[in-house]
Structure formats: structure tokens, C-alpha cells
Amino acid sequence: MAISTKPFHPLDVENNRRYKVTKKESPKIGWHKTEETGVHDWEGYIRVPEDGTYNFTIQIDDNGYLEINGEKVAELTGLHSSTSVSGSKELKKGFHYAKLHHENLAVPEEIAPYPNAEEFVPKMGNSELELWEIDAPKNLWNIANAQRLLECYNVADYPTMTTDDVWNYIGGWLNDSHVSGDANYINSCALRLSIALS
Incomplete structure (x- = not known):
């Protein structure tokens, strides 16, 4: 198994016994006073239930960002008290690779000894953001x-098409058979095709 860092079409992960999907520890720092400063980083997958535009918010003290599929969706920089920033991104159903970064800076001397504070609360819609880890089978297929x-x-x-283009070309029957739990799918060419496309 190898930890992957790319977006997954839902066929590649859900209902496929060759992939292990595990929920990770919550990427969150609750508000509290602290004498510490430093950097915190998280990475993993967010799970998108349906195609659509999704809103993301991060509440930060002091600076940080949320990155999805290599693109920063929400970011705050500089020294400030707890502040929120939002952004949105159009996403396909499935799992999308995300990185989160938080940095707590030192309190400026001019307001010391005012206590420092830490906070980082990322949200997807109105819910706290969840991260998942995906162990993917090594793809031994070449093109x-x-x-x-x-x-x-x-x-x-195939070499000039995106994965989604290929699935659209093949048609919806393959997806329907896959997600319905059809036992014939487990040892079918469709399973090998799913792995090939990943």
C-alpha cells in the first residue's frame, strides 16, 4: 500500500476492498491562551458527497491556509487576533487531497504581557472539516x-482524455454496478479498469 496525494474518482475508493479509507484526527486547534508559538500542518483527503460548489472557512490566530488539490481556497497572513476567512471551490464527487497550515506568532512587545492565543478551526459548509487517509494499491499497469x-x-x-472523460464515455452502467455492491464487480475487468485509471 502507498499513501496517495491525488484526487480520487469515487469509483477508485468507495466500495473497493483494495483501498483502505481511514478517518484522521480532527485538524483543529481550539481557542486557548498559550505561551507557545509555532507551526502546525495537516494533510489528508476531504470527502465530497456530490458534485457542486463547496464553501470553506478557516478561523485563525494568527495565519494559515486551506489548500485543496494544490489550490489555496482560504488564506490569512500576518499578525492578528482570531479572524475568519472563507472561500469556495467547485468539486466533483469523491475524495480530494487537502493541506492545512496554521502558524501562531509571538505577541508584539508593544502589547506584552497580553497573553498569546492559538486557534485554527477549518469548516466545510457549517460542519468542522474532516480529513481521511487513503491507502492505495500500487498500480502495476503501464499505459x-x-x-x-x-x-x-x-x-x-485514453492518453489524451481525463479520467472523468473516460468514465463519461464508457457510460453510467459501470458506476451503477460498482456502487450497488454487485459481487460480479469484485473480479471484473471494471475493477482492473478502475485501478488502471487511478
Whole structure:
């Protein structure tokens, strides 16, 4: 198994016994007074239940950011008291790789000995953000092997298509069979195709 860092089409993870999906510790620092300063980082996957535009908020003291699929969605920089910032991103159903960063800075001398404080609360919509870890099977297929299998589905342009383009071309029946728990799926070409596309 290898920890992956890329977006997953839902077919690649949900209902697929070859992937291990585990909930991680909450990426949150509750508000409290502290004498400490320093940096905190988290990474993992967020789970998106349906295609759509999602709103994200981070409450921070002092600075930090939320990054999804390599793009910063919400960020605050500089020295300030607890402040929130929001952003939105259009996401496909599935698991998307996220990074969170928080940095608590020292209290300026001009307001010392006012106590320092720490806070970092990321949210997705109105709920606290959850992170997941995905252990993915190593893909032993090369592009030539994947192309041979995809030719069975009459997908001739796999190297120039996105994963979503391929799934759209094949049609919805494959997704329906997969998510319904069809036992025939477990040892089918569809399973190998899912791994090939990942």
C-alpha cells in the first residue's frame, strides 16, 4: 500500500476492498491562551458527497491556509487576533487531497504581557472539516496495458482524455454496478479498469 496525494474518482475508493479509507484526527486547534508559538500542518483527503460548489472557512490566530488539490481556497497572513476567512471551490464527487497550515506568532512587545492565543478551526459548509487517509494499491499497469483494456470498451483516445472523460464515455452502467455492491464487480475487468485509471 502507498499513501496517495491525488484526487480520487469515487469509483477508485468507495466500495473497493483494495483501498483502505481511514478517518484522521480532527485538524483543529481550539481557542486557548498559550505561551507557545509555532507551526502546525495537516494533510489528508476531504470527502465530497456530490458534485457542486463547496464553501470553506478557516478561523485563525494568527495565519494559515486551506489548500485543496494544490489550490489555496482560504488564506490569512500576518499578525492578528482570531479572524475568519472563507472561500469556495467547485468539486466533483469523491475524495480530494487537502493541506492545512496554521502558524501562531509571538505577541508584539508593544502589547506584552497580553497573553498569546492559538486557534485554527477549518469548516466545510457549517460542519468542522474532516480529513481521511487513503491507502492505495500500487498500480502495476503501464499505459499500454491500460490502453489494451480500454480498447475493449472502445475508448481509443485514453492518453489524451481525463479520467472523468473516460468514465463519461464508457457510460453510467459501470458506476451503477460498482456502487450497488454487485459481487460480479469484485473480479471484473471494471475493477482492473478502475485501478488502471487511478
